[in-house]
Amino acid sequence: MFKFFTNKTKQNLKKDGLDNTVDSIDILSNRPDTPQQGSNKEVYTKIYYHPSWNIDQEQRYVLNFLNNDLAPLKPNQLSLSGIKLLQTPKGLVVTAFVRSSLQKAVTFRELPLILLDDKKETIAKHVFDGNELGKIPAESSMPWQFNFPKESLKKQNFSLENWTLAFNLSYTKHRLDLEETWEKRLTKEEKEKLHQIVEQLPKLKKNELNFTGLQAKLAENGDFHVTVFLRNGSEKDIKLEKIPLQVTDATGDVVAEGGFSMGNFMIKANTTKPWTFIFPASLIKKDNIDLSSWTVSVIQ
Template sequence: MTNSPKTYKTEIDFSTDWEIPAQEKYIFQYFHQQLADLEANQLHVHGVKLYTVNDGIVVTAIIRHSLPKKLRLEQVVLVVKDKEGKELAKKQFDMELFGELEACTARPWNFLFERDDLLVPYEEIQNEMDFEMAFEYYEKVVKDFELYLDENWSNGLTEDQKGYVHNLVASLEPIKENEISVVGFHFHETEEAVNVYIIIRNAFAQSLTIENLPIQLFDATGDLVCKLGFPIGEFEIASKQARPLSLSFSKEVFMKVSPDFSAWKIEMIPQTL
């Protein structure tokens, strides 16, 4: 028989920066009393009411935590969902005015989601409808990368090809801070090998020098065709920089006979860098 985890009842606390009438405080206290206790070290948001306004929607919620110490939130991303789990709105909020919470406390707060923050047409959201709220936890990402073409690439590409690569880099999805991303963008097959052009992006805060680049090649069915470590010398890539590179996979080392290259994908194995 296992013991149930210990739970904690939070105490409601009202911000001194929000003048709440006594009657509304009783309403918040009532909602707070209905909430289930938290397990240790949890952060929770509970939606109380949703109002439609001309600018969007205002959501009143209670944020509570069960940490054994004071908590000060800097920024949070909140998601509003309907009862079926469909996301209605999402926004990042600066929580400076929210203030500091004592250990194991809860505090009500109002959040304005403007029309640009809505994920569905405004008409789909009903005043005082049933809804749910959740935090969205995220990591910082890097989205703006500068394309660097060394002399060989600069001389080997036409102006149209350079423009294509520039546009490609600008269109790629952001990547998390302190990651390296490898994306394939051109594929050419010969009798002896498969040649692939890739873009390497560096989202670290400092320059990196890559000596060996381990890459996996997959075909249209998702099968692993080849896995190779490419010795690329002292390949330096600056912070927030994108650099192209060409790789050749010899068919002699293919792990699959007759792969389907109607579609293809490459992945890097970062732990072996």
């Protein structure tokens, strides 16, 4: 962990970054169960240290002092208050207070952030794993270091003062996208189950196109039905006209392969779309298929 201040006196302690404050509904999926009363109420956030933060007394003194000097929040707000920005060979390290005026603990699954310079121009963008921050207690202020990798940087020269670490509200969260036929056919419970599965899938790399198997079964007529999640990690829509697929079973044997004509099949930007591919019985290459585990892949 990088030290954010050294040899500072009480008289010249200050933050190098500015504050970014938003309504919690812009970041979290739901408002608090018990909204705070009185929109003009001021909430002074108490400092909270993540269990992994093992810092010395000097650094705690600095952080406590800076936190006590922060402006209060209004109810149901989330805020990022920049402390220190360091350049390293691997990218940027941004130390900031993550603040919440909610009356209950807050957790983030993913945290899209943008770093702006003193002219409000983009320095870097990155989506962080919110699980690493853990549970942020009610009405608290947690210091944290965000590591922007080198590849996330948009510019190299910028001021190290009056920058802003902000919630990237323009970021589109990865979501489930259903074709119209699926929307009409599936029940509300089935749709909710698919949403939950998509939420739990590993995060895609930037611009990654991924095929993840969901269900495979043999039909009574001998055809092989394979349902797949087609996952688009790009910020652009992807059209697929043909998809050559291969399925292997638990033993590693190829059990079916073939090409599928898709017309103008669209996978929207930053979405996961389920689709069922039907291999005719004539394309099945093996009897006694072991579907205790299986994989689907695109034939190169």
